[in-house]
Amino acid sequence: MIALIRYSFAVVLHTQRYLAPLLLFTGLMGVLTVNGNGPLPPAYASSAGALFVASTWLTVALISLDSPAQRAIVVVSTGRSAKVLAGSIGTVLISCLALLVFGLFFPLWMGSYQVGPTDLLLGTVAQLTCALTGIAIGLPCSRLVFRRRGHALVAALALVMAALFTQGAPPVNRLLRLMATSPDSADLLAPATGMLAAALVLLAASAWITQYLTTRRE
Amino acid sequence: MLRLEAVSKRYGRGEWIVRDVHAEIPGGEITTFAGGNGSGKSTLLRILVGVSRPTSGVVSGRPRLIGYVPDRFVPNGRMSAAAYLTHMGRIRGLTTRAAETRAHHLLDRLSLVGGKEARLHTLSKGNAQKVALAQALLVEPELLVLDEPWSGLGASAHGILAEIMSEVARSGGSVVFTDHREAVTRVLPSRAYTVGNGGVVLRSPQAQDEHRPVTEIVLVHPDGAHPDGAHPGGAWLDGIGGVRSVEACGAHLVVRVDRDRADSLLLTALQKGWSVVAVTREDRSRDDRSHDATDAVAARSAR
Numbered sequence: 001m002i003a004l005i006r007y008s009f010a011v012v013l014h015t016q017r018y019l020a021p022l023l024l025f026t027g028l029m030g031v032l033t034v035n036g037n038g039p040l041p042p043a044y045a046s047s048a049g050a051l052f053v054a055s056t057w058l059t060v061a062l063i064s065l066d067s068p069a070q071r072a073i074v075v076v077s078t079g080r081s082a083k084v085l086a087g088s089i090g091t092v093l094i095s096c097l098a099l100l101v102f103g104l105f106f107p108l109w110m111g112s113y114q115v116g117p118t119d120l121l122l123g124t125v126a127q128l129t130c131a132l133t134g135i136a137i138g139l140p141c142s143r144l145v146f147r148r149r150g151h152a153l154v155a156a157l158a159l160v161m162a163a164l165f166t167q168g169a170p171p172v173n174r175l176l177r178l179m180a181t182s183p184d185s186a187d188l189l190a191p192a193t194g195m196l197a198a199a200l201v202l203l204a205a206s207a208w209i210t211q212y213l214t215t216r217r218e
Numbered sequence: 219m220l221r222l223e224a225v226s227k228r229y230g231r232g233e234w235i236v237r238d239v240h241a242e243i244p245g246g247e248i249t250t251f252a253g254g255n256g257s258g259k260s261t262l263l264r265i266l267v268g269v270s271r272p273t274s275g276v277v278s279g280r281p282r283l284i285g286y287v288p289d290r291f292v293p294n295g296r297m298s299a300a301a302y303l304t305h306m307g308r309i310r311g312l313t314t315r316a317a318e319t320r321a322h323h324l325l326d327r328l329s330l331v332g333g334k335e336a337r338l339h340t341l342s343k344g345n346a347q348k349v350a351l352a353q354a355l356l357v358e359p360e361l362l363v364l365d366e367p368w369s370g371l372g373a374s375a376h377g378i379l380a381e382i383m384s385e386v387a388r389s390g391g392s393v394v395f396t397d398h399r400e401a402v403t404r405v406l407p408s409r410a411y412t413v414g415n416g417g418v419v420l421r422s423p424q425a426q427d428e429h430r431p432v433t434e435i436v437l438v439h440p441d442g443a444h445p446d447g448a449h450p451g452g453a454w455l456d457g458i459g460g461v462r463s464v465e466a467c468g469a470h471l472v473v474r475v476d477r478d479r480a481d482s483l484l485l486t487a488l489q490k491g492w493s494v495v496a497v498t499r500e501d502r503s504r505d506d507r508s509h510d511a512t513d514a515v516a517a518r519s520a521r
Contacts, residue, residue, distance in 0.1 A: 216271075
């Protein structure tokens with residue numbers, strides 16, 4: 001697994017496909033959180049929203065990197081295609097953790113917020129929830145399932161929009177709305193953890209469906 | 219033994235690409251699937267290695283260590299050939315050090331043009347294919363599957379490819395390859411299937427040999443060293459495909475080889491210090507004429 005993740009990172013770094021999602025993330029962070037003040041949850045809602053879009057993009061980019069022939073080689077070398085998919089998920093997850101740290105401290109550095117340990121915990125849980133949901137959307141919207149890149153992109157865009165803007169839809173929309181309206185991190189921690197669990201379930205389901213569709217398509 | 223039983227494949231509700239295929243791929247043998255473009259050979263190989271799942275039917279006895287060389291290897295990225303192979307070796311469970319050593323050894327053996335540090339996307343098609351071949355050999359495979367290896371790889375690497383195939387087979391592994399030209403297979407496979415109209419038929423060994431022109435080459439070693447009986451030609455002959463028979467007649471060595479392999483055999487023979495006495499075309503349909511008063515025949519009857 002470590003070898004697979006190392007390989008994925010090497011390919012992503014060499015092809016520089018990480019650049020666009022990274023720029024999007026830092027751009028959104030800059031626009032949404034610079035010079036903010038007051039309670040932290042609304043700021044972390046922005047970090048989480050930015051990470052949601054970035055993680056979807058990163059997933060689509062990373063999984064679509066290998067050509068079908070190259071993917072076949074990796075699958076044969078690994079022995080199981082499910083393990084290759086798990087390796088890709090691991091790679092995106094690690095990248096998202098790096099972004100998460102940035103999203104956690106960038107607002108503190110740029111703005112003047114009242115910060116406490118619960119705020120940081122909430123920020124972590126919220127961003128993790130959004131990252132997992134983003135990966136869950138990105139997995140099926142990739143070359144593995146869609147033959148044409150355009151279709152995959154439209155599908156990803158539609159799902160991201162739906163998750164962000166459908167009123168009260170868990171996990172992303174509901175979590176972000178709660179955080180935007182409530183200033184107290186301690187109150188938000190319980191629902192946020194619930195949303196994290198929902199995101200985990202979503203990711204597992206998405207990975208299973210993607211794997212199923214991939215083996216059917218191959 | 220790797221076995222395909224009633225294997226069929228189609229995508230969605232599309233046409234059957236292969237249908238009701240029965241085939242056996244024994245260890246220690248070289249098996250070929252020959253057939254025209256679009257006959258379903260590549261799909262069959264993808265099913266063999268387990269990348270693609272058959273719509274119906276069973277693949278049994280697939281070994282664990284598989285080397286797969288797809289027909290078109292389009293390496294992406296700016297990774298160097300050596301770095302790429304090291305990554306692949308690690309994925310196969312080698313340590314970084316072992317993977318590096320093996321990668322360098324294989325690239326040396328395949329003589330990659332442009333150097334081991336050449337970035338993958340700068341490689342020509344033939345050289346990219348060498349990297350694809352090397353990745354399949356990082357761990358000695360129990361099953362080596364090559365999709366159209368002869369057309370992708372430059373002619374200069376054909377000898378080494380034949381050598382590698384027979385090595386894998388000799389150590390008990392199964393070798394499977396495809397070729398779209400039915401008549402031209404550069405290593406003599408022990409088993410040949412013809413793919414066409416979605417089905418697969420086993421060809422008899424005689425049928426494979428039909429219509430393939432043969433060249434007879436008579437060699438002599440200048441040291442006067444007599445070819446020994448058990449292994450008359452020495453090990454170098456094993457590396458060249460298409461050798462039909464080798465006979466020692468006194469100091470002469472008579473090698474019958476497929477016409478399309480004659481050049482590389484001659485080249486290797488000269489490099490190994492042999493001297494050429496005669497080269498004759500052996501035309502099977504016109505046996506009588508080609509045996510007329512040629513030097514080789516004269517030399518043989520004189521003996």
